Amino acid sequence: MLLDLGRLFxxxxxxxxxxxxxxxxxxxxxxxxxxxxxxxxxxxxxxxxITNYMDVDESALDIQLTKTKSDDGQSVVPALYANIPIxxxxxxxx
Amino acid sequence: MSEVIVITSGKGGVGxxxxxxxxxxxxxxxxxxxxxxxxxxxxxNLDVVMGLENRIVYDLVDVVEGNCRVKQALIKDKRYDGLYxxxxxxxxxxxxxxxxxxxxxxxxxxxEFDYILIDCPAGIxxxxxxxIAGADRAIVITTPEVSAVRDAxxxxxxxxxxxVRNPKLLVNRLRADMVRRGDMMSIDDIIDILAIGLxxxxxxxxxxxxxxxxxxxxxCDNKSLAGQAFRNVVRRIKGExxxxxxxxxxxxxxxxxxxLLGLKAN
Ligand SMILES: Nc1ncnc2c1ncn2[C@@H]1O[C@H](COP(=O)(O)OP(=O)(O)OP(=O)(O)O)[C@@H](O)[C@H]1O
Ligand SMILES: [Mg+2]
Numbered sequence: 001m002l003l004d005l006g007r008l009f010x011x012x013x014x015x016x017x018x019x020x021x022x023x024x025x026x027x028x029x030x031x032x033x034x035x036x037x038x039x040x041x042x043x044x045x046x047x048x049x050i051t052n053y054m055d056v057d058e059s060a061l062d063i064q065l066t067k068t069k070s071d072d073g074q075s076v077v078p079a080l081y082a083n084i085p086i087x088x089x090x091x092x093x094x
Numbered sequence: 095m096s097e098v099i100v101i102t103s104g105k106g107g108v109g110x111x112x113x114x115x116x117x118x119x120x121x122x123x124x125x126x127x128x129x130x131x132x133x134x135x136x137x138x139n140l141d142v143v144m145g146l147e148n149r150i151v152y153d154l155v156d157v158v159e160g161n162c163r164v165k166q167a168l169i170k171d172k173r174y175d176g177l178y179x180x181x182x183x184x185x186x187x188x189x190x191x192x193x194x195x196x197x198x199x200x201x202x203x204x205x206e207f208d209y210i211l212i213d214c215p216a217g218i219x220x221x222x223x224x225x226i227a228g229a230d231r232a233i234v235i236t237t238p239e240v241s242a243v244r245d246a247x248x249x250x251x252x253x254x255x256x257x258v259r260n261p262k263l264l265v266n267r268l269r270a271d272m273v274r275r276g277d278m279m280s281i282d283d284i285i286d287i288l289a290i291g292l293x294x295x296x297x298x299x300x301x302x303x304x305x306x307x308x309x310x311x312x313x314c315d316n317k318s319l320a321g322q323a324f325r326n327v328v329r330r331i332k333g334e335x336x337x338x339x340x341x342x343x344x345x346x347x348x349x350x351x352x353x354l355l356g357l358k359a360n
Contacts, residue, residue, distance in 0.1 A: 014276030019240050020283050026240075027247050027287065 021075050025067055028078040032065055039063060046082065055087035096204040099211050099331070100229035100258070104245030106216030108237045109266035112302060114213035115143045116313040116321070117233075120328035122177035123313070126208040129168065129178040131199075133225040134215040135190055138182035145309020146171060146179055155183035158195040164202055173310075178207075188220040193227035200228030209331075218252060226253065232261040233293055238268055238279045247288055262293035264327065269298050281338070292338060294327035296320050 032038045043063050050056055061084050068079040101114045111134075118130040131154065132140035141147040152167035157180065164180075171177040183190060203210045214225035226232065232253050236246040246263070253261045265284055272278035281295055299320035305312040312321040313328075326336045 016273070016276050016279045016283065019279055020287065023240055023243055023287055026244060030244065030248060031251070 025076065025078055028065060039065070046084075050084060052090075054089045057085040057087055060085045096208050096210065097231065098200045098204070098229045099209065100214055100226050100232045101211065101235060102214035102222065102225060102232055102249055102253075103216065103235040103242070104218065104249040105236075105242045108235050108242050109264075109296070110216075110235050111139045111143050111213050112306065113233070113235055113264060113266065113296070113324070113327075114140060114211055116311045116324040117327055117331065118209075118211045119144075119171075119174055119177060119311040120313045120324055121209045121211070121331070122171070122174045124328060124332070125176070126332075127176040127178075127206070128209040128211060129180060129203055129207045131180045131210065131212045132182040133191070133196070133212055133221060135182045135221065136184065136187050137215065138184050140179065140213050141169075141181045142309065143306055144171065144179055144311070146181075147309075150181050153181045153183040155186050155190045157199060158191050164199065188215070188224065191224050193223050196224050196227040198228075218248065222249075222252075223256075226256055226258055229258050232258050233264050234261050234290070235264050235266055236284065236288075237266050238273075238284060243279070243284055243287060250288060250290060260291070262291050263288060264294040264296065265292070266296045267298040268295055293330050294323060295338065296323040296327075 043061065046063070047056065047058055047061065062082070064081045066079050066081045067076045069075075070077045101110050101117070103110050111132075114130055118128050121128040130140060130144070132138050133154065134140070135155065138153075141150060146169050149169045152162040154167070156162045157164055157167045167180050168178045169181065171179065200210055200212075210228075212225050212229060215221035234246050234249055234253070236242045250261055253259075263285070265281055268281070269278055273280045281292065285292060297319050299312070299318060301312050301315060301318035302320050305315060305318070305321075311324075312318045313324040315321045329336050
């Protein structure tokens with residue numbers, strides 16, 4: 001059998017790993033998009049929890065499904081991005 | 095108690111009709127009265143895969159429109175005791191049948207048959223909705239490719255939304271040599287992604303083409319690996335535990351493939 005030198009030294013990924021990684025990402029989006037309410041529901045649940053601890057600007061809240069580099073920098077992983085502007089932090093949380 | 099099983103996939107050409115023909119024949123061979131329904135109206139194929147194309151008089155649309163009785167549309171396969179086919183209509187389209195009519199037909203067939211196997215068309219539109227309407231359970235077919243697995247995921251979601259619970263996965267056209275060199279997703283990779291139970295792994299096998307040429311399902315061929323894989327699927331459908339073995343690194347190709355298919359390891 002021929003040796004794939006690139007692969008041997010870890011430079012090129014096996015194509016099935018690329019396939020699996022791409023699938024995982026695309027399915028995160030497919031599954032979230034199948035139900036249009038998905039992000040809206042997530043948003044309102046997050047607000048519910050956070051407002052127990054702090055005052056946030058609900059109208060400026062931004063939540064998205066995106067991708068980011070994994071910790072080891074080897075692959076791309078799905079990520080939930082949330083930008084939640086804080087107005088004030090409550091004291092009662094302590 | 096009889097069961098209605100739909101064979102579906104989302105993506106076209108991954109092996110629904112081939113699987114329906116083989117599993118149906120296998121169920122009949124193991125003594126269960128079985129009827130296959132081709133719901134791919136306008137693109138019927140199950141008749142030719144089964145070698146029954148010359149025996150068609152009435153079809154599925156004739157049945158639901160009341161042009162004939164159900165009994166008249168049942169083509170009896172003379173080679174295998176207890177095997178019947180209701181062919182799809184060729185000159186109509188998917189809108190010729192409604193889900194409620196499929197439910198009614200399935201319920202009528204339950205009185206006569208142990209297994210009612212439904213060959214679903216590709217896609218998620220009317221034909222899919224008809225095919226799953228009367229089903230108790232589903233077998234989702236995929237191949238180890240990105241597009242087929244993605245479509246399978248969508249189908250699994252739609253099945254659950256339509257209350258066809260606990261679908262099972264059949265991975266078709268697996269090539270152990272490609273899996274081994276990392277150029278094809280393995281069964282574990284696919285299960286990891288789709289997170290559903292496995293009911294079968296069928297290798298890519300040229301005997302499938304040969305048997306389709308002849309109109310004789312590969313499950314009858316004792317030398318065909320795909321045939322053996324389908325025999326295992328049939329046993330699992332009946333509730334038997336037939337082990338799945340995964341590919342391990344330190345074996346040759348044939349023992350590994352055999353292990354994978356649940357054959358004797360050597
Ligand atoms: N395990 C296999 N090994 C080799 N060839 C196969 C295998 N399974 C299916 N095929 C071939 O793939 C082609 C498509 O198969 P089939 O018609 O069963 O797919 P399908 O999902 O029913 O397609 P459609 O979506 O058009 O109804 C056929 O030519 C068939 O012979
Ligand atoms: Mg087909």
